Amino acid sequence: MNIQYVFKNMHHWEEVRIKEYAELKERSLEKLLSHFQDDEVNLQVRSERFDKNNAYEVELIMEIPGKLFIGKEASHTIEKAVDLAKDRLIGQLRRHEEQLKSKGKSFSGLKREIKEAAQDRTHKSLKSDVEKIAYDSALSSEVESNPINTF
8 A cells, every 4th residue: 555644734743643653554444455456555644733723634535446535534633533534434445345245346346347447448549549540551542542633
């Protein structure tokens, strides 16, 4: 899993605390994403501290092939904000997995469908490229056989 951190209005010690805590909680997310390779899952952890309310807002944005999930929560402690956002993200992942299962699919099936669609698009684009080349060559041979007389 690729993780990117974005901090706004935070002290260095708070940034370190969020990184360490998020890495601990990452393990519970990885269990749900075992069907994907590490480079297929991107997680962005955005956090912001609000001085006025003495609160933290954490937003977890997870991108898997074909889907984007967002868990966003605010709390007075960093740990609680991360936990709540993670719980929202896990809930979305589980609901999505249940929807796939009810349709007779799974995360691995979804992954296979995405690959097949990408290959199909590549095949279609190659086919259209071949057709275009054939058409262009047919035009050029027609022009060569029927030159236009110019005076």
